[in-house]
Amino acid sequence: MPAEQVDYTPAPLDRDATFYVAGHRGLVGSAIWRLLEKEGFTNLVGRTSRDLDLKNRDQVFAFFEETKPKYVVLAAAKVGGILANDTYPVDFLSENMQIQVNVLDAAVKAGVDRLLFLGSSCIYPKLAPQPIKEEYMLTGHLEPTNDAYAIAKIAGILQVQAVRRQYGLPWISAMPTNLYGPGDNFSPEGSHVLPALIRRYDEAAKTGAATVTNWGTGTPRREFLHVDDMAAACLHLLEHYDGPEQVNVGTGTDVTIKEIADTIAKVTGFTGTTEWDTSKPDGTPQKLLDVTKLTNAGWTAQISLEDGMRSTVDWYHQHADTLRT
Numbered sequence: 001m002p003a004e005q006v007d008y009t010p011a012p013l014d015r016d017a018t019f020y021v022a023g024h025r026g027l028v029g030s031a032i033w034r035l036l037e038k039e040g041f042t043n044l045v046g047r048t049s050r051d052l053d054l055k056n057r058d059q060v061f062a063f064f065e066e067t068k069p070k071y072v073v074l075a076a077a078k079v080g081g082i083l084a085n086d087t088y089p090v091d092f093l094s095e096n097m098q099i100q101v102n103v104l105d106a107a108v109k110a111g112v113d114r115l116l117f118l119g120s121s122c123i124y125p126k127l128a129p130q131p132i133k134e135e136y137m138l139t140g141h142l143e144p145t146n147d148a149y150a151i152a153k154i155a156g157i158l159q160v161q162a163v164r165r166q167y168g169l170p171w172i173s174a175m176p177t178n179l180y181g182p183g184d185n186f187s188p189e190g191s192h193v194l195p196a197l198i199r200r201y202d203e204a205a206k207t208g209a210a211t212v213t214n215w216g217t218g219t220p221r222r223e224f225l226h227v228d229d230m231a232a233a234c235l236h237l238l239e240h241y242d243g244p245e246q247v248n249v250g251t252g253t254d255v256t257i258k259e260i261a262d263t264i265a266k267v268t269g270f271t272g273t274t275e276w277d278t279s280k281p282d283g284t285p286q287k288l289l290d291v292t293k294l295t296n297a298g299w300t301a302q303i304s305l306e307d308g309m310r311s312t313v314d315w316y317h318q319h320a321d322t323l324r325t
């Protein structure tokens, strides 16, 4: 993109200003909300999708007009694991485009000072060199199981860059790796791998099942970041980073799906055997983010995969009766 208009030096956010967390009941939004409360933000605003459907443009503009937020994190989206993305590409493209365009347009009209857009590591080419640098966006073909979702996310990044250029607003984008933690979606068909495996192995351990069957070959590599780390990274970027380029958010290390399955089997006490259903997709063979830009901005992940997984299994046990579907 040509030269932009932004003239802004990152600074601590005003704890008393109105801060809208879009998607505040989701995995990421709820973690951001918890962190902001802990950090002393006094004027947090959130709406459920039932109270404010972000696909409804009129409702979104009326909401921004009414609440006039100074800060926004856009963590509301249609989100799901590999099978959901592959099965419902229209929903992942269309709903995410509508949500983003409405929120970003309304935020321009309301003159929102600082906005953080959340994308995903799936915006990068399927066979990108590893670890994946931010500059690799739009340099190759996408992974077909989630290309519709990825295109929506790429459009969101470009819209943020365009707002910087056309309106001079210092908005930014972050690209999280695969996330997990309390509040995750544990639905067997729609979820991401980590909550799916926690549920599957836990139920198998409880029923004494002899085998567990996971999807794909187990050979793909994924990088997992605890959602409390993700929330901390978001606030850190809002207070310390400004620039048109999206920032990768991850740990810098990855594991195979087989390794993660073995660890979850151990943590849940499953002693049977694991089989692999290769009729289900593997997706991208490896998705490891280069986190140099984030590290240079002064932030690194704090929660180890082992600690994060154990606490997530504990959370799952405590909330097994009230999980969202």
Ligand SMILES: NC(=O)C1=CN([C@@H]2O[C@H](COP(=O)(O)OP(=O)(O)OC[C@H]3O[C@@H](n4cnc5c(N)ncnc54)[C@H](OP(=O)(O)O)[C@@H]3O)[C@@H](O)[C@H]2O)C=CC1
Residues within 6 Å of the ligand: 022, 023, 024, 025, 026, 027, 028, 029, 047, 048, 049, 050, 052, 053, 054, 055, 074, 075, 076, 077, 078, 079, 099, 118, 119, 120, 121, 175, 176, 177, 178, 179, 180, 183, 184, 185, 192
């Ligand atoms: N989870 C992951 O592994 C990753 C997530 N991300 C990104 O992080 C962001 C948050 O994801 P995550 O927290 O996991 O997702 P969740 O599914 O946990 O939460 C998404 C939230 O979005 C809200 N939402 C969805 N549709 C609408 C709508 N039409 N109107 C209003 N609100 C809506 C939902 O609100 P309600 O509960 O009220 O219905 C929900 O709480 C997304 O942008 C996602 O792409 C990126 C990489 C990895």
Ligand SMILES: C[C@H]1O[C@H](OP(=O)(O)OP(=O)(O)OC[C@H]2O[C@@H](n3cnc4c(=O)[nH]c(N)nc43)[C@H](O)[C@@H]2O)[C@@H](O)[C@@H](O)C1=O
Residues within 6 Å of the ligand: 080, 081, 082, 083, 085, 120, 121, 122, 146, 149, 150, 177, 178, 179, 190, 191, 192, 193, 194, 196, 197, 214, 215, 216, 217, 220, 222, 257, 280, 281, 282, 283, 284, 287
């Ligand atoms: C965050 C990211 O999430 C998705 O991409 P993904 O990284 O492929 O995520 P996933 O967690 O669904 O799968 C990771 C790996 O794990 C394997 N796997 C085994 N058994 C199960 C299983 O039971 N469930 C799931 N979901 N996967 C399983 C699965 O076959 C794959 O090899 C996209 O939505 C994408 O758009 C996106 O942004």
